[in-house]
Amino acid sequence: MIAGDLFDRAVQNTASSGFPLLVEVLQKMMNIAPIVAVTGTPTHDIDGCYKALQEINAEYSFTLIDPGKKYWLDNFGQFGSIGDHDLPEAQLLVLGCPEPSKEWFLRDKQIGKDESTQAVIDGMRQMLLGWGAIRREYAEIPCLFVYHGNVEGATLQNNQILPAGGISIGRDDLALVGADYYALGHIHLGQRIGDLPAYYAGAAFPVTWGETDQKGFSEAYLTKEGAAWKDRPFPHPRRKKISRIVGQSIGDEIDGFQTWLEIKADKTQATIINKESLLTELLAGGALDGSRVTVSVLPTETVRARHIQDSGRLDDKLNIYGANCGEPPSTTILEMANKLEAAARAAGTVGEGLHIRLEKICLRGAIGIYKGLGLDEIEINFENMDPGLITLIGDNGEGKTTLIENMHPYPGLLTRAGKLQDHFRLRDSYRDLYFIDEKSGNRYRAFLQIDGKNPSGSIEYHLYK
Structure with a gap:
């Protein structure tokens, strides 16, 4: 079984893409046993990518599971869907669910973030209850459930525990299906979920250098008496x-x-x-x-940001910066700075500027967070932390820079090239930033609604005081 994300992105059917080799390997597998799969993250398993695999000519089939159908496997390795009136000599019941989408549950609904999250949770629970009813209908045979998505309490690659929120289901909800074995996909670290017979096999290959675990797969044995399984390592190195x-x-x-x-x-x-x-x-x-x-x-030169911030004149700021960098500004640069500042004062456009203290940041659809932590959404509330220095700790590629690059109210990133939309992946992506201007004491909320899915996607900017 393949629990989604067989692909990492769209590929062409060329020798250099590796797709012909993938087809060849799958064909060899399908000459031994049938394959069942669910689709994964839409940006990885793009629409239609499994169609060619379903047409591979082999002794057994490649079946893409429809969450609205129930499937069976017989003693001869034949695989099919159970109709309303036929019940074959099935030896295994197979159910499955691709990565859930908010669009499944929120289509044509205009509700807030908290309400939408609860609607998704309630919708997923109803679907799991439905699969549980099907499982009870065929209680005399073992059941396999294939699912791509987050399960609360799972451990991420950086050893952090997946928090509640977003599109995720709890262990108790997953248990509603009553399957003998749950084949899970989406999280790169192989692991068992609690005391359930539920396993993330993990990524086949390490995606980043932060993935230091031995990659492998699960070998499961399902009988009428129950299930047993073994972890099998892949030959490639850690x-x-x-x-x-x-x-x-x-x-x-x-x-x-x-x-x-x-x-x-x-x-x-x-x-x-x-x-x-x-x-x-x-x-x-x-x-x-x-x-x-x-x-x-090594960063041997330090810029004293507080001294620069407290300096009132532009040429003073440049002098402090130059002294700390070992490159004092030239006389020409200082004269130009004085002229620009004088012109701005004459035009009445010189202000105190913002002295921002962050209260909370929420990101949805940020590519760096998704690649590093496997999360569509992340929220950090700085007000819950003690005063003083805050340190972000994590391996390379886990999203620290993505967070820092978004810790400001402006519609762009600090150092990374491209449009802001280029760094987000979902149509309903957003950056939601709460902060205080310490000079004025005013509180602000900068909410940016970002279409990161379409190349020509737009940004809607809302600033609340």
Whole structure:
């Protein structure tokens, strides 16, 4: 069974895309046993991508599960759907659900965020109750349930627990189906869900260097007496990232791993580091093909943002910045700054500016958060944290920069190229930011509704005081 996200994106049927090889591998599998699947995330398993797989010529079939139908498997490996009046000599009942969409439950409804979340939860619970009724109807045979989506309490790749909210279902809700085995997809870390016979097999290959677990699959045995299962590892190696200061020994813990060696150095040291030589040393020490070496420049120059903020004149700000960066501004630059500031004052366009203190940020559909954490939505309430410095901790690619890039009320990102829409993936994406201007004491909410699904998608900007 394939619990969604067989694809990562749209592919062409060319040799370089790997699609012909995929078809060849699936054909070999289908000459041994039938395959059942549900579709995954729409941006991965695009509409129609499984159609070609359903037409593979093999001894057994490739069946894409319709959530509105019930399926059976007989002793001869034949697979089909159960009609209203026929009941074959079935040995296995198969039910399934692709990744749920809010559109299933909220079409033509104009309701708020909290109401829409509850409507999705209630809708999913009703669907699970329906599958549970079907399962009871065929209680004499074992049941397999294939599902692509989030289950609350699952562990993400960064070892954080998936919080409630968004489109996710609870363990108790999942248990309503009463299946003997639940094949789950969407979360990259292989794991069991509580004490249920429910398993995320995880990603077949590591998607980022933060995925350091051994990838594998689940082998399940379903009989009338119950279910048993085993974890089977794939042959490809695990990944490991190590960081070293210039001159520090690499160590011997790289043997048998695909290794990312990060060398930390100052600007001068970075120019003379021989990455090819270090990669050769890595491979000689037992690191496997696919390993790599990168250089990270240590931040030896610090810009004192508070001093700049407190300075009243533009030329003073430039002088502070230059002193801390080791590159003082030229006289010409300072003169130009004074002229610009004088012209702005004469026009009455000089203000105090915003001195923002963030209260809360909510993101939906941010690509960096989805790739890093597997979440469509994330919310951070800074008011619940103690005063002082707040540190974001996580592996590379887990969404820290995405959060920082969105911590302001302006319709763009701080450093990343492209339109804001390019960095969001859903038609109903948004950035919802609550903040205080500490100079005036005014509270603001900047809500940006973002169409990130369409290349020409729009942004609606709402600023509330």
